[in-house]
Amino acid sequence: MKFLENIVHKMEPKFAKGGKLEKWHPIFESFATLAFTPAHVTSKGTHIRDGVDLKRTMIMVIVAMIPCLLFGIYNTGHWEMVAAAGDRSLDFWSNGGEKFLLGLAVVLPLIIVSYGVGLTIEFIFGMKNGHSLHEGFLVSGMLIPLIMPADVPLWMVGVATAFAVIIGKEIFGGTGMNILNVALLTRAFLFFAYPTSMSGDKVWMAGTENTAVDGFTGSTALGDLASFMSEKPVFENLAEYTNNYSFMDSLMGYIPGSIGETSVIAILIGALILIATGIGSLRIMASFTIGGYLMGLMLNGIGGNDFLMLPAHFHLVIGGFAFGAVFMATDPVTASQTATGKILYGLIGGMLAILIRVLNPAYPEGVMLAILFMNVMAPIIDHYVVQSNIKRRLKRLKTT
């Protein structure tokens, strides 16, 4: 380690102002501070500072995503095997190593493309504007593969990432200035630009096209549920649905879906890490979940068809709801920033997510749209929270 540090320090003058490689300073700094503590110290104000900075924060989020990633890889492999055999009753935990490798072959290229495209754009903007690499993409680049269907073509991921990073973030001034969550924007872009690759029953398992059995579909729990609203539902009634996708299976994640979103257990481990380190907002996670649950109960009360009658707790474990609540809604940049605002933001977001999911069968994945919508609304929520504080202050001033 000492040896590496010496090399880095020896290289430093070359990248400093006036040095030979001045232009490349942002890139040098990004890598140097990833591994070593930079030399500058506080000059005024509080001289003791907390060890956490943006880079450490982001790395902590990635650590929290590791359980989802590992489970996602395994799950992808499992469903690829299922698709090849055309048999959904395959045992989940047998042939573990092979499944993991199969999944890795699908997920790893996605991760490489998303990081490759995103970081290249970040570096270009960094060099152009003379600032160091914005760390925000470290997390977005990992989130993007986790919310993709397994069968999505790599070039689409590349295009969508480029779109989201340039239009969604760099135009506004980079990390911390974006209005919409970058990872969700990537998904939304694909969802509306290439709907056939992002929805339906073909894309959720890698290799459904070479299935051995005719008529085998790779449909997800949500897709099957949404078909209750159509003329030809996949299942006759709700009991048949819960037979196929039991609550336990959905909770553990033994269901097809986007790569990282299926296992609520893995997501909960991530949530615990985020809450314990104080990085993720418990307020948002809790209120988002409560909002979704309340909306589920309300729709149960209305009733009418089998999708509306789905018990509310099922909504929390299928689709991207849990993943959205923990990793997407809590994005500190795009969420509300005041404590009261966060609770409102989560509640409304969770309710909208389930509302869109159930009442608009064309968009069963309402979580994505709900969070993007709430991202846009967050500044307004904050505005009113701040205004109420101002009013309170004026009132206090008048009475004294």
Next chain:
Amino acid sequence: MFPFDIFPMQLTKAAITDDIDGMENLGIYEVAPEDFALCEYVCTTKINIQDKIRTGLDLIADECM
């Protein structure tokens, strides 16, 4: 972190942007720069918040007194 009924981040933002009305509304008269020491300690971006508040207070002193 911040025991008063004040939004430290919004107040700091107002101070950075020289927004005198904003600062007054958000309660700049109720704070001293040292009140922000803990905020400065935890700040992820290592912004010198006390310094920003001091500048804001000085600006108000120049403009309004």
